[in-house]
Amino acid sequence: MQVPVVLFWFRRDLRLSDNAGLYHALTSGYPVIPLFIFDQDILGQLSGSQDRRVDFIHDTVTALGSQLQSWGSSLLVKYGRPMEVLMELTEHYHLQAVYANHDYEPAAIARDQQIATFLTSKGISFKTYKDQVLFEKSEVVKDDGTPYRVFGAYKRKWMSTLSDFYLSSYPTHRYQRHYHQTAPFPTPALETMGFSRSSDKIFPSPDLQESIIRNYDQTRDLPSLPGTSRLGLHLRFGTVSVRMLARQALQLNAVWLGELIWREFFMMILYHFPHVVHRPFHLEYEHMQWLHPEGQFERWCAGTTGYPLVDAGMRELNATGFMHNRVRMVAASFLVKHLLVDYRWGEAYFAQKLLDYDLAANNGNWQWCAGTGCDAAPYFRVFNPESQAKKFDKQQEYIRKWVPELGTPAYPTPMVEHAFARDRALKAYKQALNKARGTEPVS
Incomplete structure (x- = not known):
């Protein structure tokens, strides 16, 4: 006869200490099987066979498994679609409940609603918590x-x-004996999921x-x-x-x-306001006439705009998966305000490159820079990349690190002149708002 158990499903909470959902699972009265799912659909959206974030997750999951093994338990790691994995596990275990922590992204909310419906149909509770x-x-x-x-x-x-x-x-450490006691489960290799390990991964410390x-x-x-x-x-x-x-x-x-x-x-x-995933927070900015001149977005991505602080930031991002926050604002503002490229293009590029990519923060900050989001000062904030560099990198230490050819013929001239770009952006935003409000002058 199978022993009744509960699952704790790790998602955006890859730690054993002070974990709300895990605490509630451990105090449920049933042995806890810890579970992590490499989501096939999410991994399938990533470009290329190497992604530092996948490396980080794999390393972290492996470390969690080792810690659990020291307590006589193990981390069950699966690769697949969450619904299919959970359907399979309901056939293998006498599940009483599945525990997890809340996720606030629209796709995750829809996924959890679907899974809750399925588990409920099997008489299994799906319990989620704020963490x-x-x-x-x-x-x-x-x-x-x-x-x-x-x-x-x-x-x-x-x-x-x-x-x-x-x-x-949440004092999870008090309940280590409540993990399901089992032999170690195997962890899928990166290669079995279509990935290979990045050779240049350097992850920041979790210590404050x-x-x-x-x-x-x-x-x-x-x-x-x-x-x-x-x-x-x-x-x-x-x-x-x-x-x-x-x-x-x-x-x-x-x-x-x-x-x-x-x-x-x-x-x-x-x-x-889940519409912000695809649309401006302030919908009147849907009337913006974005420009996409051939090659300009690609030069921004490559860090060859002719504005050293912007270029340094983009090169740092491409090389490390990180960009300093002040520089993120300047680089984002340049793409949107100076080049009049749709902020969603930049948002998608950051989503592809940033180690710390988070939908809510990435979207919110891009819309802040674009002037389409939640901000008391709307579209007329236009960062001057040159004055920002003089103010925050006076000795050009950061710039010289990432743009060593600065001052030589190899470095490009600026793509666009700042005063012209600022004036063009303000006119384009004003025109979009006038159109949205029905006050656009008749030509």
Whole structure:
């Protein structure tokens, strides 16, 4: 007779400590089989046979499995479509419930609804919990219950709502004996999933460096310095607890805490306004007449625009999967405002390249730079790449690292003149808004 068990399905929460859904599974009264699924559909959308993010997940999953083995358990790792994997597991185990943590992306919500319907039809509970944010969905909204659309007001409500309750850890370590005791399960090799290991992978540490966070407000805008936490990758895949980070941020630096709040703001926006995945937050910007001159987007991607700070950022991204946040803003603004290329092109390129790619943050920040999203200052913000370089990379240390041919005939002249590009962008945005409001002058 099969022993009743429950599954805990790891998704964006690849850690055994302070994990909400895992804690509830371990305290369910049933042995817990930990599960991770390499989603065939998601992996199939990636370009090429090498992806640093897949390497990171595979390394992390392997490490989780080793830790569980030291406790007499194992991590069940599957490759396939989640629904098909779970259908198979219901035939092999006497499942009482499947536990997981919430995901707020529209595709993930649809997937979970489909899986919940299937499991319920089998008499199996599907129980999900909040884990990757402190506040989700409608926990921080206006007094009338509607979602915020501007960050500043959201941040004030977020801070006033915060209490020790939301910062408390889940003591999963107390329940290690509740894992299902079993021989090790095999982990699929990367090659069996159509991938090969990248030779140049260097992943940032998951450890919070207090000295960096204490000085974050002084160093965060200087790309030549190691002045940011580099924890985006670990927040994306949940290898660190956001509750732990928030507790430390409250003690160390309010500006860095603000970055965690921005992350939750964009997740809230994605949840309440899922149209932003494909359309502008402010729909009147659908009337924008984007330009796509041949070769210009490709030059931006390659880092050969003739603007050194933009080019340095794009080359850093292509080489490492990382780009400094200040430089991300300048590079994104240049593509949209200087070249008038649809922000969705840049958003998709960052999604392909960034180690810390997150749909909500990537979309939110691109729409912020494009002037189509949630921002009190709309389209008329146009970063000047030259003045940004002088302000934040005075000695050109960052630029020289990534653009060594600067100052030689090998470096291209600027693709477009700043004043001309700014004027053209402002006219294009104004024309789009006039058209949306029905006030466009008759020609």
